[in-house]
Amino acid sequence: MKTGNNYNTNQMTLEISLQFRPESDHPASLINDFIDSLNIAKNYIFGRPQVYSSPALLKLILFAYSRGVYSCRKIETFARxxxxxxxxxxxxxxxxxxxARFxxxxxxxxxxxxxxxNLISILRQHNLIDEAVYIDGTKIHANANKYSFVWRKNTIRYSELNAKKAEKLISEINEAVNLGIENYDDWELILARLENRIDELNRKIEENPKLSPNPDKQKRRKLKSKHRKLKQCIxxxxxxxxQLETYGSRNSYSKTDTDATFMRLKEDPMKNGQTKPAYNLQIATNNQFVLGYYLAQNPTDTRTLIPFLNILNNQNVLSQNIIADAxxxxxxxxxxxxxxxxxxxxxxxxxxxxxxESHKWxxxxxxxxxxxxxxxxxxxxxxxxxxxNFLRYSVRHDSYGF
Incomplete structure (x- = not known):
């Protein structure tokens, strides 16, 4: 290499092509060996008849991510x-x-x-991880409006109030017009009978169009009002x-992202414990390698451990030692x-x-x-x-039935 006064980028040079191979312990080599072990289909076809190697794309993306390059445009520049x-x-x-398409x-x-x-197998072959899995979680804010909450308690309360309102309305309808109602729970059947009675009044009014005042019109007006209110209740x-189907086992969800649950986050600018729509991300790691993840809707880490362990076990990721915090x-x-x-x-x-373990305790x-x-x-x-003295053995159940 010429330096000092002899340095000139425009001079004629004789290029000699040498085969480049990264070191065996370099991340690029590890990523290359790992992707080759997956036996991925060779070609990635998209849109127009353009074909590119899927393993090559995946290798490039993983290596760029390991170097902190996440933008697609920057990854293109990074590859060059x-x-x-x-x-x-x-x-x-x-x-x-x-x-971006890939x-x-x-x-x-x-x-x-x-x-x-396959990742676990490659990491163990290179002695990069041991027989332990470290589990921890963090809450990530969902891309949803923080005021779009729907609460299970409110849904149950409003549902009960709506049922009482409908029961009172049906009782009033039954007193005003005898519809032969026996089951007050079948609102659709009551609504259908009410519509039939309104149709009968319409025919009577058409038969006597010049009758004034017409008592059938007054009855029809009242029944239409009851019909509208009962339809609203239904x-x-x-x-x-x-809403109850959307909740599942949760107590809340967001209107703009029904999969998100309202939970308290560490980043609370209001400093008042305000809940926000979020997900509870559980991660299993070892030696700074992410071995598995689980995106939970439950805000408490206690309830996420069992499903996460099942996922790790199904993926053959679960190790001999399970380590987590309190x-x-x-x-x-x-x-x-x-x-x-x-x-x-x-x-x-x-x-x-x-x-x-403290002295105070x-x-x-x-x-x-x-x-x-x-x-x-x-x-x-x-x-x-x-x-x-000992009194008796007792058994209690928590809210989840344990």
Missing amino acids: ENKYAEWLVQADCPSYRTI ITSKEIDDIFQNFSA DKKLEYQK GYGSETNYRFIEDHFPNCNAFIPYSTMLKE KVDDRKVMNWEYSEKDDYFVNCNGVRF
Whole structure:
């Protein structure tokens, strides 16, 4: 290489093409070996008859993401200027439109079906992870209006009020016009009979068009009012039923994103604990590698552990050691791991574990574990000398039936 006064980019040079191969432990090599192990279909076809290599596109995108490049236009530039990225695509750089179409295509979903299991295999072959899975979660704000909330309690309350209103209305209709109503719960049948009675009044009015005042017109006017109100009650009933179906096991959802649940986020500019539409993203990691993820609608981490463990187990990602913080500690989760994953070790503290190790907790006279216990006769004696004998075994159920 010429430097100093001899440096000139316009001079004639003799180019010698040398084969470039990245180091074996370089991320580009690892990504290349991993994608080749997936046996992905070679060609990606989109729109017009244009074909590009699907493995090459996926290699380029993953390598660009690992370098903090996320924009499709920047990935195109990255493929032209970075020699490792250029090696992954074999100097056949795709346009940003091709990259954007590939990222949003259905083919990506098909590729990710066997993605996790193959990733774990490659990482273990290179000794990059061990037999442990670290689980944690974070809440991500949904792209929905923060004032578009719908609450289950309000739906139930309004549904009950609507039922009382309809029952009163049907009773008034039955008193005004005897429709032979026996079942007040069949609102559609009552509405149909009311429409038949209105049709009868219409025929009577047409037979005597010159009669004035016409009592049938007064009856028709009242029945039309009752018909309109009962129709509104039926529409509201259907609306509340649809809302309850949308809730599922949740207590809220957003009108503009029905999959999002209202929960408290760490980023709270109002500092008042205001709930916002969000998702609870659960991630399993090891040595800074993401091994699996689960997008939950439940705001509490305790309720997300069991379905997440099932997902990891189905994808052959679950390791021998399960490690999580106290937010996942519950009797339900401990029992589930013991029953369904007996070969796994759960390193999950319960909520008061750290507090119990403190001096303040150990000297607190109100804590039962600090009382004197007689194992022979099975009784406790508190610090004031009061004896507490065993009374009975009891079983209680939480709101989820455990």
